[in-house]
Amino acid sequence: MKLLWFAGVLVFLINMPFGYWRSRVRKFSAQWILAIHMPVPLIVACRIFLGLGWHLSTFPVLVGAFFAGQFAGGRLQRMVDSL
Numbered sequence: 001m002k003l004l005w006f007a008g009v010l011v012f013l014i015n016m017p018f019g020y021w022r023s024r025v026r027k028f029s030a031q032w033i034l035a036i037h038m039p040v041p042l043i044v045a046c047r048i049f050l051g052l053g054w055h056l057s058t059f060p061v062l063v064g065a066f067f068a069g070q071f072a073g074g075r076l077q078r079m080v081d082s083l
Helices: 002-022 030-037 039-050 056-082
Strands: none
Touching (some): 002 030, 002 039, 002 056, 039 056
């Protein structure tokens, strides 16, 4: 269980820079789509490296961490721009 939460934090941290990038480009552009999909192979590699497998119980945590990282990166970009 601790390994799953570690993976969730890792997924969150991987997605923050991509969320930051995504929030700076036009919605539905090629760069926007890349910012969403480029971290996926990294996350799959993390799942394999950490030995999590593909159990259904891991999906809510990791998918939630994925979206939370994208959201947090976008919020961080807005905070930086407002300074």
